[in-house]
Amino acid sequence: MAGGAGSRLWPVSRDSMPKQFIPLLDDGHSAFQATMLRVSGADFDRPIVITNNDFRFIAAEQLAVIGCDAEIVLEPQRRDSAAAVAVGALLAERRSAGGACLLLASDHVIGDEAGFGVAVRKVAGMASSGRIMTLGITPDHPSTAYGYIQPGDIELDIGAHSIARFVEKPDRKTAETYITEGYLWNSGNFAFSAETMVGELQSYAPEVLESARRAVEKAVRDLDFIRLDEAAFASSPTISIDYAVMERTKLGGVLAAEFGWSDIGSWDSLHAVKNRDANGNRLEGDVVAIDTHDSFVRSEEALTAVVGLDGVVVVTTHDAVLVSSMKAAPKVKTLVAELKKAGRREAGEHLRIHRPWGWYQRIDIGDRFQVKHICVKPGGRLSLQRHHHRAEHWVVVHGTAEVTIDEAVQFYHENEAAYLPIGCVHRLHNPGKIDLKLIEVQVGSYTGEDDIVRIEDVYARS
């Protein structure tokens, strides 16, 4: 499942590029990539990625980078986890009704991969015999950021029990009681057979199952993606798998596991799983810290200096800077909600906008002009388009561009410039083997992104 947002890791994680796709891990991978690599061994069948339509090109690109082949299923809108689980179970059922399915969130971090493998083999075995198993994490501190599971009295296997109950994120005091009483963190990762899950959905959430079934039946293949039917999927209730099934099924079980798990839900939890220096600091990017301790400082570009502070989070990006106490880091969610309410672009959108053909980023803007850096991947082709209010100058600084202007097609190489008058029909294509980079200077009375008439688009975005 790779469809979430993760606003508490703002300004790095935003709706347009949420935390699971950000290279936050020490090895340079995103949590999504790490998750996919985790299930890419010989023990696993071809994985099914269920993600939001908006993230389809990011997901495909990140999978290509790690050489992972997966089925990418697109949710046309968000309907919480029950609908996603139903879709996954139905697709898995086509392959094998009784085989064990592993359902993983794509935004979790695992410290002990071997321990994870041991736990997975165990729950897979139990899933094959008809259980819906959830991975419970033995808490190492009374976290108020996670839901908890109270194991039941029935021992199913070594470390695995029936489930007494699920509980929501507690306050600190309650969390301490839970730990004393042997509760486990609810990791939100499950194992089940397709037929068991489908059966339980039929019993406890038939509307979810029915919507998912129709959405899968009417799904269309679009480029490399499976696009679920929009109307059918939309008719599903928005409910989590915990509420829909787990809290009600009699087939549930929980395995207590310890494999250094974190959902990296906010900057403080990310800091907790990262390697830190002797002062307890984690410094990433162009960062200097003086008389500073137990702090997380990350810079994407600007030189960032921290002086005389303990327990702070400082995150600087191209267009937004966050400074928070470590303790208040989960409140970033509230901050982002407020920014959204105020209509701030930075709340949900990065300055670098990813597109199927590559990306672009504004580098300057002023009265009647705007400048962008555009990167087109080899083979990438922008839509055939026209603008009503701006002319454009393209200066190629890397690679080769094939530029269509009205009827004419011409190649431009490094240090060559093309001029696109207002109103001309044009298209940009990278016919080469290396990235095409160009600087676009827009001049006109209006330079908004919505002054675009798409005449034709190879990525079906017209």
Added chain:
Amino acid sequence: MAGGAGSRLWPVSRDSMPKQFIPLLDDGHSAFQATMLRVSGADFDRPIVITNNDFRFIAAEQLAVIGCDAEIVLEPQRRDSAAAVAVGALLAERRSAGGACLLLASDHVIGDEAGFGVAVRKVAGMASSGRIMTLGITPDHPSTAYGYIQPGDIELDIGAHSIARFVEKPDRKTAETYITEGYLWNSGNFAFSAETMVGELQSYAPEVLESARRAVEKAVRDLDFIRLDEAAFASSPTISIDYAVMERTKLGGVLAAEFGWSDIGSWDSLHAVKNRDANGNRLEGDVVAIDTHDSFVRSEEALTAVVGLDGVVVVTTHDAVLVSSMKAAPKVKTLVAELKKAGRREAGEHLRIHRPWGWYQRIDIGDRFQVKHICVKPGGRLSLQRHHHRAEHWVVVHGTAEVTIDEAVQFYHENEAAYLPIGCVHRLHNPGKIDLKLIEVQVGSYTGEDDIVRIEDVYARS
């Protein structure tokens, strides 16, 4: 005196544009402008600005903006305040040997302008009768950031005394004692007659006076500036006027004054003189603060959010971000020294580089290319130049450019582009009445600023 640096207000104040020229005040003026406006009334003669050669165009431009006519004297290198005072006194002597001169630092903030006027009239009167008066500030807290003056027993006038001694910046405890004992802050602002100061310099710092005299005698007028003779000025000892004269003269006096004075030496002292909101915060620019108190947050561009912090300083600029505890703010000086030692450009140079003809700012850089935004003031003319390693594309986005390429001169208007091949001799000129703005895309094997051969320059920079 407007030659100082002010690294404790980094990253806003840098060597290339120090604090006295930054519009830090609530009315949008720089402290330099506020100082000049303060002495622009009918009571004052044409002011003499003594500044560093590097700041000549900034000073001239800021004076033009406020409509202030002044004599701008350029120090070829830094020689501390005694040499500057000597130069000022010698220039003033030419106008009137006995008239009262007011010597002001250009980086101070005055809260009560009327109170300042009253104090100035008082010290001017005493200066005319042969005293070297210094403005002492009645402390409102035991600051460790200022030097102190102990008034002597002799009362010269209401509020004015002889000087018992000058003392350096004390520790907190000593500062408390000083306050109990009636010491005053040493503001570094003076009043004297030219002949008195020249006489005392002759007695106590003859080398300083002699160097200054030769530097003034051999000075040349260069455009609108008086350029002191480099060799003569360089021969002056580097010493402050306090050490050179004030601690030794028998003519000294101090007036106790209260006019809301601050030297805005560091972010905490700037915060103290600014208007603050109900939470004790001062928020400037695109800033959001949640659960935050007694903090100073300033952003030049990026959306800057602060969550759950008390007593912090957050300053974000285009290329550098500072996050400090309010208490540690004076340590920024140490930080900047370390950055300089590490050879960091950001320590001393802004991203926007001011030139006599306008300014330029890098907006993007990559392998074999660089993009700049260039702004040329009406009438501004860049040097006739040539590059060995880069070609340039200029796209005009505002105003009109007169472009010389080898033998050809051509006009370019908004939305027109010029191409400058490697090695061509070229010049850019703004012949119009409004700013000329253009986007420059440089392409080549080396895009460093030092790949420039200046063939001719109207600003004498060849």
